[in-house]
Amino acid sequence: MTATLVIGPYSDTDLDALEKTFKPVAIADPSGIAGLEKSTRAAIAAVAFKGHLHFGGSEMDLLPNLGMIANYGVGYDAIDVAAASARGVKVTNTPDVLNDDVADIAVAMLFMQGREMEHASRWARSGQWKEKGEYRLNRKISGGKAGIVGLGRIGREIADRLAAFKMDIHYFARSEKDTPGWTYHADPVSLARAVDYLVVALVGGKETEKFVSAKVIDALGPLGIVVNISRGSTVDEAALLNALEQGRIAGAGLDVFLNEPDIDARFYALDNVVIQPHQGSGTVETRAAMGQLQRDNVSAFHAGDALLTPVN
Amino acid sequence: MTATLVIGPYSDTDLDALEKTFKPVAIADPSGIAGLEKSTRAAIAAVAFKGHLHFGGSEMDLLPNLGMIANYGVGYDAIDVAAASARGVKVTNTPDVLNDDVADIAVAMLFMQGREMEHASRWARSGQWKEKGEYRLNRKISGGKAGIVGLGRIGREIADRLAAFKMDIHYFARSEKDTPGWTYHADPVSLARAVDYLVVALVGGKETEKFVSAKVIDALGPLGIVVNISRGSTVDEAALLNALEQGRIAGAGLDVFLNEPDIDARFYALDNVVIQPHQGSGTVETRAAMGQLQRDNVSAFHAGDALLTPVN
Structure with missing residues (x-):
């Protein structure tokens, strides 16, 4: 049983690290959530999210035991944070490192x-x-x-x-x-x-x-x-x-x-x-730091520790 | 009679200013000096120089009354400064403004x-x-x-x-x-x-x-x-x-x-x-300041005043 859902277009390096750390279910974008088995969805406690496609209340409602969404990036405008807060879902991002x-x-x-x-x-x-x-x-x-x-x-x-x-x-x-x-x-x-x-x-x-x-x-x-x-x-x-x-x-x-x-x-x-093709944070060093911070937030959540960089 | 020789590829703005200020003789590069009338050469007391083509002792010797060379640019490696010094010719450049x-x-x-x-x-x-x-x-x-x-x-x-x-x-x-x-x-x-x-x-x-x-x-x-x-x-x-x-x-x-x-x-x-096509100092503002400093050095020389930015 897995407790982590990975969403988004990750680099091979980031995906490897996520897989090693969490043995997650991985999908390309939020629209894929609806296609997961009900039991799989019920098991998801944390989402590691990357991308600019909307992640709203209706997607969150498909994950009844969701407790946190860890965004990859400092900007989390793709995630409806108000909807997350209303459902008791914590959101984190990756500030400063970029x-x-x-x-x-x-x-x-x-x-x-x-x-x-x-x-x-x-x-x-x-x-x-x-x-x-x-x-x-x-x-x-x-x-x-x-x-x-x-x-x-x-x-x-x-x-x-x-x-x-x-x-x-x-x-x-x-x-x-x-x-x-x-x-x-x-x-x-x-x-x-x-x-x-x-x-x-x-x-x-x-x-x-x-x-x-x-x-x-x-x-x-x-x-x-x-x-x-x-x-x-x-x-x-x-x-x-x-x-x-x-x-x-x-x-x-x-x-x-x-x-x-x-x-x-x-x-x-x-x-x-x-x-420029949205490459502001696109260096090996910074993307590695962003991935690490995202994973550290997910790990902290699973361990019941304080989140490192919460936004709500 | 003119006392100033202008050498080099100037912008229209710079050339206009040089002509208004000094009513000079103008040539494209140092090799043109030999083609000037002897009397014209004898009248030249100052050269306003721009460019990367060599200006050496043999060119200076064609200008028997030369007293100064005002370089346009901070780098004056095209000018043989040792040869100038040996002939009592002062050289100036345009530092700092660029x-x-x-x-x-x-x-x-x-x-x-x-x-x-x-x-x-x-x-x-x-x-x-x-x-x-x-x-x-x-x-x-x-x-x-x-x-x-x-x-x-x-x-x-x-x-x-x-x-x-x-x-x-x-x-x-x-x-x-x-x-x-x-x-x-x-x-x-x-x-x-x-x-x-x-x-x-x-x-x-x-x-x-x-x-x-x-x-x-x-x-x-x-x-x-x-x-x-x-x-x-x-x-x-x-x-x-x-x-x-x-x-x-x-x-x-x-x-x-x-x-x-x-x-x-x-x-x-x-x-x-x-x-980049050697455009480091290539802005309207800086080239204007360089031209002004070059002309100010030539004017100071003709007036018998201290040169603003001598290099020898």
Whole structure:
């Protein structure tokens, strides 16, 4: 009899570790729960969850003895936490271990887009450097004004890095933080108006949907660059696409999109966007740490110990 | 009568400013000096120089009243400074104003290569993200060990930025600097052995030719990344190409090459190299500041004032 259900697209390494540790039942996504035998479902006490497909109350109700869901990732917007809480189900995530990698990608996308590094690379490789000599000038990024939307753990890591590039740091958060020298904005439009670079580090979920609205994007202006490493949902993607296509902002660096991996094809036609395939936390080291933390949460639950990183 | 000779491939903005300020004679490169009338040559007291083609003693001897050469750029390795000094010719450059942009490109190339961002972008744009789901994992960069080869002004800017990525900073310089927490190596092989990422920020010229030798590159190891924003000459390029082709190091991020812009075609066949067309200082803001500093040096010379940024 197994007590753990594994859901999601894991790497071989992670799946091996899960299998060794828990001898679980494994399925590809939450829709597979309904296809399990009733006795199998009744035995499940913990779910190790990975992915962006919805895991809601109706799925939880198919698992009458479920006590916890351990999410792989810091963002747990795919899981209906309110529904879990209502059923006495604890949810955990994997915070902190991925902060550095995600912040690295955010900062690198800002410079890669702002300094046209991908375009310059293609230009050189296509023989145009040899033929034409100097590459066109772009804009200086360091020393400029950066706005962080959401100053949680990852947002702060991004701001700390950008500060080393002598950037003037502005931020939006639900409340002002203890950040000497950084400028707080209670309103994202005011933030966008004050800066050239907007880095979105919000949590996902309903509450932050389209938080970076058409109005915010318009306030950024023609030298503006939007960087998003949070969730595609946090930005009004239609408004962003329009602004990019019409040159109303300079560019974007995006690791997250709506409907990943089948993202809006309009992005592919743009050469003022750095497109990353949601690889912010995608390093060997960090994914190993995330998998370990997920498994440690499941083990703690089975052992009756305190969960390491509960979210409810 | 004009007293200023302008040499090099300037932008229209810079050329306009030079013409307005000095009403100069302008030629494309040092080989054009011999083609000028003797009386024109005799009138030249100052040269505003840009480019990487050699400006040596024999060119200077064609300008009997030459008193100064104002280089556009911090690196003045194209100018034979010893020959200039021997003739009583002062040389100036444009330091500091470009430090930030060059350091930005160095750091961005490290992450762009290490996190495979260019490859990941192509992979996503080619439809493979949609088709295959997750991108392959790469390696964590932040928190790692970085070695700066040459801790001058630009090297220090690079190190300060990398420190914000929680990197353990090692460096080579001619002498140990006052850098608490950073590790000094008197020998570049020892430096390379201690780190995974080697960022080359040496001055150019004969003395640093192939300073990053085959031995240094070998000492870096298979996770190693070489970043160069200095001059192509500072790295043993043949050894670097061999190591990259054979996978003996992980990759490189290069803004400078031998024989720019007609660089070794073997680079184009490699997808573990970020190729930038020597655009480190290539922003509107920084090039304007470089042009201004060059002109200010020429003006100071004509006025008999102290030069702003002399190098001899």
